[in-house]
Amino acid sequence: MAGKKHAYLGDGSEIWSCGDCGNRVDAADSKCGQCGATFPGGQAARPMQTAAASQSNGPVAVPIASHPSSAARPDTTYRFAFHGTGGDLFLLYLKNAALTLLTLGIYSAWAKAALYRYFFTRIEAGGTRLRFHGTGNEIFRGIALIGGLSILFMIFKGVAEALFAYFKVPIWASGLFSFGVFLGILFLVQLAIFGALRYRLGRTSLREIRFRLTGLPMDFAKPAFKHALLVGLTLGFWFPVFQHWKTQTLVGQMRYGSLPFRFDAPRREYVLLAYKGFFLSLLTLGVYWFFFYPRWIAFKRGHTWLGQSRFRCEFKVGEFAVLTLTNALLVLCTFGWGAAWVLTRHTRFIADHFSLSGPTRMEDAMQGEAQTLGSSSLALADSLDAGAGIDFGL
Amino acid sequence: MSEFLSAQLFDGASGQGRPVQLRWSETGLEARLAGKNSAEANDSDAEIPQALALPSSSRSGNDTPWTSLAWSAEELHSDGYFRVAVDGDWQGLLEGQSREFSAWLRQRPHSQAIVAAAGARKGWLARLSGETGPEAARRRFALHIAVWVILLVLAAAVLYRFALPSLSRDVTDKLPRSADRLFGEQAMRHLPWDTLAVDSASAPDIRSIQALLDSLGRPLALPLRLHVMADTQVVNAFALPGGHVLLFPALMRRMRSPAELAGVLAHETGHEALRHGMRRVVRSSLLGVITAFALGDISGAGAVLLDRTGQIMQLAYGREEESEADAFAVKALSRLNLDCRGLDSLFAKPLGPQVPAWAAFLSTHPADEQRLKTLQKTRKETAGCSETSRTWVSDSTWRRLQNLGFSHPPQKNVHISKPVIVQ
Numbered sequence: 131m132a133g134k135k136h137a138y139l140g141d142g143s144e145i146w147s148c149g150d151c152g153n154r155v156d157a158a159d160s161k162c163g164q165c166g167a168t169f170p171g172g173q174a175a176r177p178m179q180t181a182a183a184s185q186s187n188g189p190v191a192v193p194i195a196s197h198p199s200s201a202a203r204p205d206t207t208y209r210f211a212f213h214g215t216g217g218d219l220f221l222l223y224l225k226n227a228a229l230t231l232l233t234l235g236i237y238s239a240w241a242k243a244a245l246y247r248y249f250f251t252r253i254e255a256g257g258t259r260l261r262f263h264g265t266g267n268e269i270f271r272g273i274a275l276i277g278g279l280s281i282l283f284m285i286f287k288g289v290a291e292a293l294f295a296y297f298k299v300p301i302w303a304s305g306l307f308s309f310g311v312f313l314g315i316l317f318l319v320q321l322a323i324f325g326a327l328r329y330r331l332g333r334t335s336l337r338e339i340r341f342r343l344t345g346l347p348m349d350f351a352k353p354a355f356k357h358a359l360l361v362g363l364t365l366g367f368w369f370p371v372f373q374h375w376k377t378q379t380l381v382g383q384m385r386y387g388s389l390p391f392r393f394d395a396p397r398r399e400y401v402l403l404a405y406k407g408f409f410l411s412l413l414t415l416g417v418y419w420f421f422f423y424p425r426w427i428a429f430k431r432g433h434t435w436l437g438q439s440r441f442r443c444e445f446k447v448g449e450f451a452v453l454t455l456t457n458a459l460l461v462l463c464t465f466g467w468g469a470a471w472v473l474t475r476h477t478r479f480i481a482d483h484f485s486l487s488g489p490t491r492m493e494d495a496m497q498g499e500a501q502t503l504g505s506s507s508l509a510l511a512d513s514l515d516a517g518a519g520i521d522f523g524l
Numbered sequence: 525m526s527e528f529l530s531a532q533l534f535d536g537a538s539g540q541g542r543p544v545q546l547r548w549s550e551t552g553l554e555a556r557l558a559g560k561n562s563a564e565a566n567d568s569d570a571e572i573p574q575a576l577a578l579p580s581s582s583r584s585g586n587d588t589p590w591t592s593l594a595w596s597a598e599e600l601h602s603d604g605y606f607r608v609a610v611d612g613d614w615q616g617l618l619e620g621q622s623r624e625f626s627a628w629l630r631q632r633p634h635s636q637a638i639v640a641a642a643g644a645r646k647g648w649l650a651r652l653s654g655e656t657g658p659e660a661a662r663r664r665f666a667l668h669i670a671v672w673v674i675l676l677v678l679a680a681a682v683l684y685r686f687a688l689p690s691l692s693r694d695v696t697d698k699l700p701r702s703a704d705r706l707f708g709e710q711a712m713r714h715l716p717w718d719t720l721a722v723d724s725a726s727a728p729d730i731r732s733i734q735a736l737l738d739s740l741g742r743p744l745a746l747p748l749r750l751h752v753m754a755d756t757q758v759v760n761a762f763a764l765p766g767g768h769v770l771l772f773p774a775l776m777r778r779m780r781s782p783a784e785l786a787g788v789l790a791h792e793t794g795h796e797a798l799r800h801g802m803r804r805v806v807r808s809s810l811l812g813v814i815t816a817f818a819l820g821d822i823s824g825a826g827a828v829l830l831d832r833t834g835q836i837m838q839l840a841y842g843r844e845e846e847s848e849a850d851a852f853a854v855k856a857l858s859r860l861n862l863d864c865r866g867l868d869s870l871f872a873k874p875l876g877p878q879v880p881a882w883a884a885f886l887s888t889h890p891a892d893e894q895r896l897k898t899l900q901k902t903r904k905e906t907a908g909c910s911e912t913s914r915t916w917v918s919d920s921t922w923r924r925l926q927n928l929g930f931s932h933p934p935q936k937n938v939h940i941s942k943p944v945i946v947q
Contacts, residue, residue, distance in 0.1 A: 213603055217665055224672035230817050231679040234687065234810075238817035251599060251607075258532065258541065258619050259605065288706050295709075337541060338534035338617050387539060495539035 203489045206439070208256030212481035214248065216471030222248055223470055239273050240266030246330070253481065255336055256492050264333035287311065320354035321347050327380060339387035339495045343380070350379060370404035371397065377430070386436060387495030395433035403429060420451045431484070439488025443480065453479050530558065531620030533610070544618065547590065554590040555614065593618075602661060683814065689842075692807035696799050704802050708766020718754040720773065720929050729924050736786060736916050737769060740793040740856050748793060756929050763792040765801040773929030780869065782917045785925075787853055787866025794852030800845045847895055851902045858906045861914055865903070871896055 226241035243266040250262035294304045328343040335341065357372040374397050381393035407422035424445050431443035457475060460468040532541035533555070543558040594612040599605070608618040722730060734750045741748040748767045759774040769792050779785055795801060841849075850867060857864035917925070 213601065213605065217669075221665070221668050221672060224669065224676055228672055228676035228679045231676070231683050231814060234683070234691070235814040235817035241817075252601075258534075259607070261607070261617075292706070337539040338536040339539045491539075493538070493540045497537055 205488050206491050207485055207487040208439075208492065210256075210481045210484040210486075211254040212252055212474070212478040213254060213259075214252040214474045214477065216468075216474045219248065219474055220467075220470035236270070237266075239270035242266070242269050249477070250334060253477075256486070258337050261335045261338075262333060263335065264329070268333075316358050317351060317355045320351035320358065323354070323376075324350040324380070331384060336386070337492060337495070339492075339497055341387075342385050343383050344385060345383040350383075353379075370401040373404070374400045381434060386492070387497050389437045389490060389492075389495045392435040393430075393433055394435065395430065400429075420454065421447050424450050427480075435488075436486060437488070437490030437494070439486050439490040441484070441486050443484045445479070445483040450479075529620060529622055531555075531606075531608075531618045533614060533616050533618050535614075535616035541619075546618070546620075553593045553595055553608075555593050555610075555618070556590050684811075688807050688810060692803050692810060695806045695810070696803045699802065699806070704765035704767075704799065706766070707802065707805055708764045708768050711764045712751075712768060715770075717758070717772075720752045720754040722752070726924065726928055729921050729928065732917050732921055733771070733785070733789070733925070737789055737793065739860055740790055741767070741797075743856075743859070744797050746793070746797055748796065752928065754929060761788050761792060763796045763801060765796070765799070765805065767796055769793070769796070776928065777926050777930065779926070781863075781866065782915055782922050783863035783866035784870045785866070786857060786862050786916055787864070787868075787870060790853035790856045790864075791849045791867060793856060794849030795841065795845070797852060798845070798848055800841055800849065803845075804841065843895060847898045850895065850899045854899070854902045854906050860916075862916055864906070867899060868896070868903070871899075 222244060226237070226244060229237040230241055243262075243264050246264060247262045250260040253260045290307060291304070293299075294307070324343070324345075324347045328347075331341040331343050354372075354376060357368065357375055360368040361372050374395065378393045378395075381391045384391040403426065407419070407426055410418040411422060424447055428442070428444045431441045434441045453475065457472040460472055460475075528545040528547050531544055531546055533544050534541050544555045545558045546553060546555050591613055593610045593614060595608050595610045595618070598607040598609050598617070600607075604622050606618075606620055606622070610616060610618055730750070730752055733752075737748040737750055746767060748769055751768060751770045753770055753772050755772060756774050758772045759778060761769070761771045761775050763769050769789065771789075775788070776785060853867060854864045857866075
């Protein structure tokens with residue numbers, strides 16, 4: 131398979147990535163650690179300046195950075211902000227609910243698109259705002275497809291159960307069938323997580339440069355399925371390992387135009403921190419969670435990179451506790467009607483503490499290749515309750 | 525207020541924004557390249573990729589000529605953020621932030637017409653033409669909230685009162701009878717009661733009830749299956765989709781005549797023949813799905829579709845459906861030449877104070893005055909519905925049926941032997 135030739139314009143330092151899957155590799159590597167692609171001539175990475183030579187067969191590693199003056203470049207810090215208000219969002223909720231009821235649910239696809247558009251266009255990153263290009267039509271097509279498949283699935287399940295009853299199939303055999311169906315759904319969930327993230331990224335831009343997710347859904351779903359099985363077999367203890375792998379894989383395949391994202395948290399540290407947070411929160415009846423969450427977010431974001439720039443999201447335990455408790459009160463006192471204000475308060479809080487800093491600049495991003503996107507994964511993800519919500523837990 | 529507005533142009537080839545100045549002219553919106561922004565301070569022009577270079581006529585400098593923009597409105601937020609798509613010599617998106625933007629646009633001659641001509645959304649024009657102060661914004665917000673709350677309530681009312689009943693009727697008519705059987709089987713598995721264990725002595729008595737059901741269902745080719753339940757506390761009878769008729773011994777014990785039991789069975793046959801149970805299932809599913817969609821929860825919609833069976837017994841019938849089943853019962857009984865006053869007699873007198881409301885036939889089949897009147901009217905209009913009708917069961921069998929399930933305490937939720945479903 132011919133490697134993809136990304137023309138990365140980066141910030142200058144020597145970072146190399148696999149031309150096939152985008153995984154970061156060392157200059158001396160002759161094989162990609164992630165997708166196993168070998169680099170021709172036993173040579174790991176070819177500098178971008180010799181791009182003509184890289185037209186040969188097989189994947190090539192290309193340098194992410196090639197900015198001539200990058201070595202002397204000072205760090206740039208981009209701050210984030212959220213400009214939405216609870217009132218506006220509440221109004222949108224009302225409008226969506228009314229139109230969805232009036233159209234017997236059909237409007238929900240457009241409601242979803244409007245909600246995404248609302249959030250995305252109010253998130254400011256480094257002085258400019260995100261833009262959501264997805265449309266209700268696309269999402270509706272996705273929902274219709276998944277709806278049709280769900281009906282087929284229900285018919286199939288009903289027919290199978292009727293056949294089992296007719297032929298008096300023993301209980302263990304029908305149990306085995308149900309387990310098989312469960313495994314199938316578990317696999318679909320993994321595909322949906324990938325597809326939904328790919329759709330949302332592919333429909334989002336900043337400074338007119340699109341985000342995207344590289345790689346193939348099956349390449350993610352197969353190992354993810356194994357991880358998910360291990361989570362079940364270990365009664366949940368494998369979950370942090372799965373989460374770490376998922377974050378590392380998906381973030382590693384995310385791109386902002388030509389600029390790659392990267393997640394480099396050490397697995398051991400990640401897993402231990404997750405265990406500690408979970409068990410201490412359990413033992414202290416949730417009190418420790420207020421201490422754990424700020425640390426957890428700071429740890430995860432501190433290990434997330436865009437090119438050579440690092441994200442940060444740090445806040446104090448006290449301010450987070452005040453936010454969470456007041457949000458909880460807001461929901462309770464308004465019997466849930468305050469959800470819009472809670473969501474905007476939380477998003478604003480996170481955005482205010484979010485930054486990206488380092489030599490890589492958003493201005494360096496060049497438009498990457500376009501992606502063909504289907505929104506069915508988004509609907510599938512929602513119908514299977516996976517990957518719902520804006521942040522995918524990465 | 526400054527004469528120009530600052531914005532950045534993004535051309536879609538790179539993330540490099542080009543600072544530009546905007547102004548109104550006689551011909552419309554014009555732009556020219558401004559000085560470098562801070563992000564570019566350390567880069568030389570030579571480093572800017574060729575793709576980003578603007579037409580030579582609009583290179584930076586104070587004497588730069590202004591370029592007319594063909595543009596269309598994209599976004600204008602209340603905090604002054606604006607995004608404008610441009611097409612022509614310059615291509616891409618113009619983005620800027622200025623609290624003065626709307627005022628700046630409003631004060632320019634013909635700006636509203638130009639904005640409208642440029643394909644602006646209504647929100648732009650509203651913001652441009654109206655007051656822009658916080659008081660006006662609050663008023664507008666309150667108005668919008670009120671309008672949408674009213675619309676939401678109206679939508680919910682229309683949906684519940686008109687759209688759902690007719691839609692659920694249509695959908696049910698399209699569904700094959702096998703769907704009823706599928707749902708009925710599922711619901712039977714979720715029953716919280718056991719079936720009564722029937723000994724050889726009482727089996728013939730129960731068969732006589734089944735025989736009546738067979739007679740009721742035969743003209744419609746509707747197979748009905750009787751299930752006598754073991755619970756002696758519940759005073760009820762109801763039908764589940766697929767032809768399942770559930771009868772609780774305590775209801776029979778409190779009845780005064782076989783005609784009342786015949787009335788109840790014929791009434792339940794009516795629900796089944798008219799597919800009221802299935803219609804309720806469809807209606808409840810549709811409502812659940814639409815509500816879940818309205819709340820933005822598609823996974824909830826899936827769950828609603830997959831799990832309606834457990835709640836089927838909580839789906840009470842509406843007044844119209846009860847009256848339909850009553851009318852069916854009167855006609856069916858008169859066709860069989862049976863006494864059709866049973867339902868009147870049952871509704872006329874309470875079943876007894878010791879029966880908790882939740883467990884009583886009357887609580888799940890509320891009989892208001894209107895329904896009684898309709899019932900009596902139907903009875904009077906139905907030919908063959910007379911007091912001299914034949915009885916369907918002998919006195920001795922009826923006495924045994926009234927004691928059914930009470931002879932071997934404790935019966936509640938206990939399997940005496942393998943449950944027997946009387947066919």
